Amino acid sequence: MEAGEVAAVCRNCGRPVAAPVPTRCPSCHSPRLAAHPEIARVGIAHLDCDAFYAAIEKRDDPSLADRPVVIGGGRRGVVAAACYVARRFGVRSAMAMxxxxxxxxxxxxxxxxMAKYRKVGREVRSLMREATPLVEPISIDEAFLDLGEHALPAAAAARLVRRIEDEVGITVSVGLAANKFLAKIASDLDKPRGFAVIGxxxxxxxxxxxxxxxVPGVGAAMARRLRAEGVLTIADLxxxxxxxxxxxxxxxxxxLYSFARGLDRRRVQPTSETRSISAETTFESDRSDFDDLARALPPLARTVAARLGAAGLAAGAVVLKLKxxxxxxxxxxxxxxSATQRADRLLEEAEQLLRPEADGRAFRLIGLGAGDLVPAEAADPPELFAGAC
Incomplete structure (x- = not known):
């Protein structure tokens, strides 16, 4: 399906759906379809974990599932986080306990x-970086992602959200737009477990x-200055x-001028060191034969090579993952x-790592990763590939 034909994305399986949009996904039959006329034109995502601290506590203690949970200190302390049940009673973060x-x-x-919350935050961040190396963390529980490398970024976002729910056990809300300003606004439109697009x-x-x-940066003081000038809304601006x-x-x-028109030139800027870049695939049925397993590696090698290029990095080691x-x-x-960004070298090394492992055992997943990352300038010395074709 061409991107221009996509009218919706299944939030359950990530499949694109053409118009007219049905009531259920044609592939998995889920009713959770995200439809928007510009869903194929958005590549920047803002992911925000829903009631992060409280969600982790509810995950770890199912007896809390339907109860109002507040994270914080004694009566003289403040609320660090509140679940959505507690919020229905008016409880908010930073409120006096x-x-x-x-x-x-x-x-x-x-x-x-906090030690537990940081650990879960790292798990979520790791899954984000498997979707794209272009992840800009904002806090322990939210980040911007540039998903432009994917043919349909909205589908990549849906798959990532599903992985976070399945593998980490918490929910997230995602906003998709053409820039960071609009993506951040979109992520707040449909919480919790939201999936919203602003085209x-x-x-x-x-x-x-x-x-x-x-508008980011318009706090109480700036709002007063603008109000004195008769500016209350974006239309006024x-x-x-x-x-x-x-x-x-x-x-x-x-x-102010740019944001008022929905324009934002800021790029997603990874702000912490990327330690590895990888891609993986889960088979529809288990595979044990070397040739069957190896057939999954070329697209993974191309994906990792593209992500290395986008991040300006090169692989000093190749990692094979099997489940x-x-x-x-x-x-x-x-x-x-020598370090590389080349898909053919990544593939060759991965095949060599796979051969002794294909001993008759059945595998449900295979992944290829780049480790020991170095700047791209150190990659692929020309003299090593003078005869390459």
């Missing part, structure tokens, strides 16, 4: 376990009636020229004589 307990006296109050064509009309405080806004508010005036039919994971790795 005594106010939270007055609003919801039957809440279950738990002390924060570039609809952005001006969507933003017009929103308060000017929707659009009445000013870029020159007028810059003269009145300096460099920030340029941002057996009883869900046991094993990895094999080999250090390279």
């Amino acid at each position: 005594y106010q939270a307990l007055d609003a919801c006296p039957h809440a279950v109050v738990l002390r924060p376990d 570039p064509g609809e952005a001006p009309a969507f933003l017009a009636g929103k308060p000017v405080t929707i 659009r009445r000013w020229t870029e020159a007028e806004l810059t003269a009145r508010f300096g460099v920030f005036g340029r941002r 057996t039919e009883n869900f046991r994971t094993q990895t094999r790795s080999h250090a390279l004589a």
Whole structure:
């Protein structure tokens, strides 16, 4: 299916769906379809874990599933997080704990376990980086992702969300748009477990009636200054020229002008070191034969090579990942004589690692990874490939 023909994405299996959009996915029959006329035109995602701390506690103690859970200290402390059940009673993050307990006296109050939360945050971040190396963490539980390398970024986002739910056991909300500003807004539209799109064509009309405080950087002080100028909404802001806004508010005036029109030139900037880049696939039925397993490697090698190029990195080692039919994971790795970004070299090394492992055991998953990452400038010395074709 061509991208221009896509009218929806199945949030359950990630398959694209053409118009007219049915009530259920033609592939998996799930009713959870995300439909939008511009769903094929958005490549930037903002992922935000739903009530992160509380969700982890509910995951680890199923008896809390339907109860109001508040993470925080004693009555003199503040609320660090509140689940959605507690929020129905008016409990909010940063609220004084005594106010939270007055609003919801039957809440279950738990002390924060930051070591556990950080561990889960790393697990979520790892899955994000398997979807794309272009991940910009914002906090322990949210990040921007540039999914533009995928033929249909919305489908990649749906698959990632499903993996986080299945493998980590918490839910996330995702916003998709053509830029970071709109993606962040979209992720808040349908919480929890949301999946929302703001297309570039609809952005001006969507933003017009929103308060000017929707613009990042417009806090209470800036809102007062704008209100004094008669600016309460994005539509009010659009009445000013870029020159007028810059003269009145300096460099920030340029941002106001652009954001008011749904424009944002900021790129997704990975801010922490990428330790590995990988891709994997799960088979529809288990495979044990070497040739059957090896047939899955070429597309994985091309994907990893493309991700290395996008991240400006090269592989100093190749890693093979296999998951057996009883869900046991094993990895094999080999250090390279020289770093590479080339798909053919990644493939050759992965095949060599696979051969001794294809001993009759059945595998349900195979993955190929790049480790010992170095800057791309160190990759593939020309003299090593002078005769390559």
